[in-house]
Amino acid sequence: MTEIVRTEGVLGGDPRIAGTRIGVLDVYELVVDGANPPANIADQLDLSLGDVYTALAYYYEHPEEMRELRNTQRERRSELARESLSPPNTAE
Template identity: 60%
Template structure:
């Protein structure tokens, strides 16, 4: 059986697949937002297909929590972009 867990010392306590660093939101973004086949995502991330479907089920069963996780990720990305010394998309040499 595949479990979804949260631990303070791994990935900032976001829900993830037990025994991995793969977050539920990572799986959702690849399958739903990215349009990738669940079997391909399982193969790419070295997961069982059951783990992919468990992560997707968790996402849909906990919409408020997942929205909070998504908002936190977007805030982190914005903070990193604002600290960047170069314009977005420009490589630093």
């Protein structure tokens, strides 16, 4: 049976499918946001269909955690975008 785990140092401690580096939010975004059938995602990521559905079930069973995770990732992306557009300050 598929397990969802959190491990510090792997995906920043975000929930993921045990034995992989595939996050719950990644699966959700590929299936739901990307409008891809679960079977296609399972095939592309070399997962079982049960793995995909377990990740989706975890997403829906933990709405607050997933909302926080999405917000954190959105903030990280914004920060990286700002940093990549700003030249480093080399004048000292």
